Amino acid sequence: MEEAEYLAFDFGASSARAIAGKLGKKLELREIYRFQTGGREILGSLYWDVLKFYDEVKKALKIQAQHNSPKSIGFDSWGVDFVLLDKSGNLVCNPYHYRDKRTDGIMDLAFEKVPRGRIFNITGLQFMQINSLFQLYSMKVGNSPQLEVTDKLLMIADYFNYLFTKKILCEYTNASTTQLLDLKTRKWSDELINKFDFEPTIFPEIIQPASNIGNVVDSVADETGIGRKVMVIAPATHDTASAIASIPTTEKNFIYISSGTWALMGTELSAPNTSEKALKFNFTNEGGIFGTIRFLKNIIGFWLLQECKRIWENQYCEELRYSALTKEAMDEDIKPFSYLIYPDHPSFLNPPDMTEAIKNYCTNTGQEAPKKRGEICRCILESLAFRYREVFDYLIDIFGNKYKNLYIVGGGAQNSVLSQFTANICDLNVKAGPVEATAIGNLLLQAYGLGEIDSLKDLRNIVKSSVEIREYKPENKSLWEEGFNKYQNLIENFRY
Incomplete structure (x- = not known):
């Protein structure tokens, strides 16, 4: 045995x-x-x-x-x-x-x-x-x-x-x-x-x-x-609470995105923040581990791509890989920021056909509708990055902190393109991993419950020594700021 x-x-x-x-x-x-x-x-x-x-x-x-x-x-x-x-x-x-x-x-x-x-x-x-x-x-x-x-x-x-x-x-x-x-x-x-x-x-x-x-x-x-x-x-x-437990850092001020079907973006607090700005920007205070508060915002994440993948697989009777779809999104013939959506628009919560919902949103906002798979995938990845930037700006408005690092954990950390896009638009160092953050947090909290780990600091140090982290540095800042301005103009009626 x-x-x-x-x-x-x-x-x-x-x-x-x-x-x-x-x-x-x-x-x-x-x-x-x-x-x-x-x-x-x-x-x-x-x-x-x-x-x-x-x-x-x-x-x-x-x-x-x-x-x-x-x-x-x-x-x-x-x-x-x-x-x-x-x-x-x-x-x-x-x-x-x-x-x-x-x-x-x-x-x-x-x-x-x-x-x-x-x-x-x-x-x-x-x-x-x-x-x-x-x-x-x-x-x-x-x-x-x-x-x-x-x-x-x-x-x-x-x-x-x-x-x-x-x-x-x-x-x-x-x-x-x-x-x-x-x-x-x-x-x-x-x-x-x-x-x-x-x-x-x-x-x-x-x-x-x-x-x-x-x-x-x-x-x-x-x-x-x-x-x-x-x-x-x-x-x-x-x-998400187990995932946040396994963020590989002992910093006090950091931003995280727990990335999967949903993207949960926020920071860790010692007490709830129910300020007027927190209410205005529609943030959440969820219970965390070791007495912490997960101050975050729920964002529609890879649900957009998951649903498009499901539709395409049904249409073409073939199994698609996310890596292949991401590669299509980066085709050199697709110009940056050609198609943008507001990811948290109600029309994307559970449409019968996500690809049509995205095309309709683009048409209804005066844009050309994406036609190819790669164009739709590029639209999703760029729009998610811009949504992350929005939420990042809200966090700065609320707390005024100067953050240096953004940690992406969960399955979405495998998508190197979105990780790089996020570094570009937020002008932060992005550290991606662990992919199985939730399971790791779950396992280590069991160990804490049985007395084999002493503190949150010890738990996170174990994570740091156990997993591989990929780092992304900001690039093309001026280009991404131009794209963000276009995004903001498109979603003017759908803030927060």
Whole structure:
């Protein structure tokens, strides 16, 4: 038998992976399993197939058991989406996907109940229709019979903690994405729960990152062969919180982008910032690790390219690689900044055809529509870089700090073109990596929970010594400033 490892399950919006980690002087990673997640459309509604995920997790555990019995396992997932349980602990229904259309227009109705400024003062969260508050309120407004039989609400990662331990608990970093948590008290907001007429008892006890929840239930331990002594440790169960934990720096002032389906861009604080500017620029204060706050802005990220890739693969019945699409984007015949979009425009949240949505946006803003795949890909990459610059300028306006480095972590760190574009337009040194930032943060927070790491500084030093970082220096500053001016003129009506 090999030396025991930690095992991280990292659920993303398009795929999930199981990654084992062995901690010595460095963290050694071993990917053992990967599977597709994605939503399922049924009768016009969009859901997550969490029971399929459960089966896939057990497959991964069986593979792991062939190597060794892990010391512990930890689950992380995207935020905002939730599972509803009845009094018997069973699923009320498959959980809705955050891109489901039932929340269209719901924020205006919610603000009639509680003003926008008051919600922000309590929660410190960016306003997005996908937030749990608005998802839950849409069910309330629609008189959903599901709420009538709901006994408990669990976030996605919390649901897997429950399946493997029978413990009903909600971890802090994921709870902080709901827009129902009081960031000052770090408890559920009685005021918001009462004013929106939610049942207070459905919200579980909140635990902190790196909490030991308990051993894997005997039935799963026996079925998968991992043994009955394996513990379930709640890392930072919100994937972004685990990713930010693994940023390879001990600097105090830095900018980060956790880059994947979404791009989460911000900085790390010791306390929430709910200033007028934070509200104006629609930033979010989400719970972090070791008492920190993730002050950031959610940006539509590689979702734009993922959806275009899906459309093209269906059209041409061929599998495309992101590296090939990026190469097409850099064709010398495509002039810089020929086609630009505002990535966070509502029309890009979940269109039936992303390529047509991009073409329509360009036409509607007086631009020529891109025709070739490479032109659409170039449009996406340049527009994302300009959106990053916008958010960077907001951070400077709020804090006035002079930042030197921008860290890109997550799958998007593999895209060298966007990393270089970001360095150019933000005039910062960009350091890209680790790619598996979320899984690394998950694994090391498990190790912290078991007493093998002493502090956040120690954790990040382990990351620095364990992963390869690619660096990008700013280039062609004047050219990119010209492009940014064009972008700003195009998106004048869609700020913040």
